[in-house]
Amino acid sequence: xxRGLEARALFRPRAGGQIVVHVIFVLICFLCVYPLLxxxxxxxxxxxxxxxxxxxxxxxxxxxxxYRFVLRESNALVRAYLITIVVTVVGTLVATLTVAxxxxxxxxxxxxxxxxxxxxxxxxxxxxxxxxxxxxxxxNVLKLRNNIWxxxxxxxxxxxxxxxxxxxxxxxxxxxxxxxxxxxxxxxxTIFFRIIIHLAKPGIxxxxxxxxxxxxxxxxxxxxxxxxxxxxxxxxxMYRVQVNIQYLSSMAGSLSGVSxxxxxRLPSRTAQMAMCILSIGPIIFAYPFFQRYFVKGITIGSLxx
Amino acid sequence: MMLPGTLALLLFSYLPMAGIIIAFKDxxxxxxxxxxxxxxxxxxxxxxxxxxxxRITRNTILYNTAFIALGTxxxxxxxxxxxxxxxxxxxxxxxxVMFLPYFFSWIVISGLVFALLSTDLGFFNRVLFPALGLxxxxxxxxxxxxxxxxxFVNLWKYTGxxxxxxxxxxxxxxxxxxxxxxxxxxxxxxxxRHIMIPLISPVLIIQVMxxxxxxxxxxxxxxxxxxxxxxPLYPTTDVIDTYVYRTLVNAGDIGMSAAAGLYQSAVGFxxxxxxxxIVRKLDPEKSLF
Numbered sequence: 253x254x255r256g257l258e259a260r261a262l263f264r265p266r267a268g269g270q271i272v273v274h275v276i277f278v279l280i281c282f283l284c285v286y287p288l289l290x291x292x293x294x295x296x297x298x299x300x301x302x303x304x305x306x307x308x309x310x311x312x313x314x315x316x317x318x319y320r321f322v323l324r325e326s327n328a329l330v331r332a333y334l335i336t337i338v339v340t341v342v343g344t345l346v347a348t349l350t351v352a353x354x355x356x357x358x359x360x361x362x363x364x365x366x367x368x369x370x371x372x373x374x375x376x377x378x379x380x381x382x383x384x385x386x387x388x389x390x391x392n393v394l395k396l397r398n399n400i401w402x403x404x405x406x407x408x409x410x411x412x413x414x415x416x417x418x419x420x421x422x423x424x425x426x427x428x429x430x431x432x433x434x435x436x437x438x439x440x441x442t443i444f445f446r447i448i449i450h451l452a453k454p455g456i457x458x459x460x461x462x463x464x465x466x467x468x469x470x471x472x473x474x475x476x477x478x479x480x481x482x483x484x485x486x487x488x489x490m491y492r493v494q495v496n497i498q499y500l501s502s503m504a505g506s507l508s509g510v511s512x513x514x515x516x517r518l519p520s521r522t523a524q525m526a527m528c529i530l531s532i533g534p535i536i537f538a539y540p541f542f543q544r545y546f547v548k549g550i551t552i553g554s555l556x557x
Numbered sequence: 558m559m560l561p562g563t564l565a566l567l568l569f570s571y572l573p574m575a576g577i578i579i580a581f582k583d584x585x586x587x588x589x590x591x592x593x594x595x596x597x598x599x600x601x602x603x604x605x606x607x608x609x610x611x612r613i614t615r616n617t618i619l620y621n622t623a624f625i626a627l628g629t630x631x632x633x634x635x636x637x638x639x640x641x642x643x644x645x646x647x648x649x650x651x652x653x654v655m656f657l658p659y660f661f662s663w664i665v666i667s668g669l670v671f672a673l674l675s676t677d678l679g680f681f682n683r684v685l686f687p688a689l690g691l692x693x694x695x696x697x698x699x700x701x702x703x704x705x706x707x708x709f710v711n712l713w714k715y716t717g718x719x720x721x722x723x724x725x726x727x728x729x730x731x732x733x734x735x736x737x738x739x740x741x742x743x744x745x746x747x748x749x750r751h752i753m754i755p756l757i758s759p760v761l762i763i764q765v766m767x768x769x770x771x772x773x774x775x776x777x778x779x780x781x782x783x784x785x786x787x788x789p790l791y792p793t794t795d796v797i798d799t800y801v802y803r804t805l806v807n808a809g810d811i812g813m814s815a816a817a818g819l820y821q822s823a824v825g826f827x828x829x830x831x832x833x834x835i836v837r838k839l840d841p842e843k844s845l846f
Contacts, residue, residue, distance in 0.1 A: 385576020
């Protein structure tokens with residue numbers, strides 16, 4: 253083993269090669285963050301100076317008009333932010349608990365129907381009814397339209413997370429613990445909420461993080477199920493703003509004089525970029541804390557069983 | 558314990574499966590779904606006769622093929638390179654930065670792409686191209702550039718994610734294999750070729766199989782948000798998912814949209830079963846199910 257590790261280290265490129273690889277990675281990382289920095293630069297630019305110089309990394313003339321505009325002059329953004337936060341918190345709790353509860357019995361060898369229920373979940377990954385029937389069920393049967401549940405419930409189950417979670421229970425929860433808890437007369441729910449949940453914490457944290465990202469970044473559910481601005485979430489509001497700017501700038505050509513001038517002075521493009529920054533801000537701040545959980549979750553997810 | 562999950566699966570996955578009958582009906586709101594007239598395969602006939610059917614099928618499959626081939630190759634290369642770094646701290650840092658785009662929503666990415674490609678304000682047309690002496694391009698009207706843009710954006714978003722998977726697989730290789738290779742006098746490239754790649758192939762094959770299983774599906778956000786749903790770009794950006802959405806929401810053609818959706822599910826299902834069957838014949842260990 254020792255000598256194996258040594259051979260492993262030896263196998264890595266030497267000084268010259270190391271530098272080449274580092275240079276390549278620095279370039280790739282630059283490509284990854286450059287668009288983000290560009291958008292950050294635009295968001296702090298003055299709208300009129302942008303019309304002259306175009307979008308650039310370093311603002312030709314700095315201004316925080318865009319942020320003032322989106323944060324102060326539009327209640328819509330504050331409301332959308334609140335909706336996103338509520339949906340993310342409630343959704344993550346509901347979805348994670350649902351997945352954790354569904355996956356646990358699948359990991360127990362003494363559960364007779366585990367194959368059947370695993371198949372019921374897995375099959376949804378292979379076949380679906382398509383968009384139209386899904387939409388009809390949501391809107392006509394479940395009345396998920398223009399309300400908070402429309403933004404939460406459709407994402408509560410995810411077969412992929414169930415499979416990850418099942419693998420996690422199988423590898424991290426020893427049968428003997430369940431056996432001995434049963435001997436002590438503990439019921440299934442007591443065992444789950446008192447013991448299993450603690451043993452499976454890293455797995456549950458991973459699924460919770462996946463769900464957090466799903467809910468935070470969602471714009472698909474409002475696109476399909478919401479048309480009342482009162483229920484727009486952050487991402488969907490950004491989408492609507494982008495569509496409106498597109499529409500307005502197509503109109504601008506046909507407008508003249510004062511109205512065209514007003515249109516030009518609205519911090520619309522910088523405001524759009526400021527919203528982008530505001531929506532990814534929390535993710536970037538939280539990122540260092542959850543990076544390792546993500547890596548763990550993906551690694552488990554890439555294995556069969 | 559399983560009640561909430563089972564209920565969610567029934568409501569959001571299985572009940573819509575029963576709804577595939579919509580594709581075989583002439584939906585009339587006053588009669589309701591069950592009361593509407595059966596029209597057999599008429600909706601499918603209409604759909605398959607449109608020039609769109611071929612276009613969206615071709616686009617979906619070609620894009621996915623490019624994503625699978627290029628995405629996997631780049632992710633594996635990045636993982637091998639990350640593993641080759643001697644400073645673990647920097648390796649983790651690069652990994653973290655490359656992973657970042659994975660967390661951005663398609664709306665945000667659409668904004669980032671727009672900052673680069675906007676015709677009158679974008680970084681390319683206003684800063685980069687003048688500096689290189691190139692004339693500006695009307696990106697959002699010219700479909701010819703979009704296959705490259707879409708493939709690049711997809712690579713940009715998912716390379717970090719993919720490389721994590723393969724790096725984990727490489728890290729899991731028994732170090733003694735490397736010792737054996739060095740004893741046999743294998744050089745670096747031979748070791749990658751004959752030790753690393755074969756030993757991560759179980760993970761590699763599963764990942765590729767999962768992608769092949771989804772070859773008839775595309776990520777709606779990538780094809781809808783990034784090209785900003787621009788009509789002139791449809792020839793190269795329209796895929797089955799965007800078509801199904803547009804036919805339902807913009808055109809309000811329920812029957813046609815349902816037919817296109819079922820076409821996607823059914824063919825997708827056959828592809829998943831078929832590819833799994835082939836892999837199982839070759840090596841039962843590596844099949845998905």
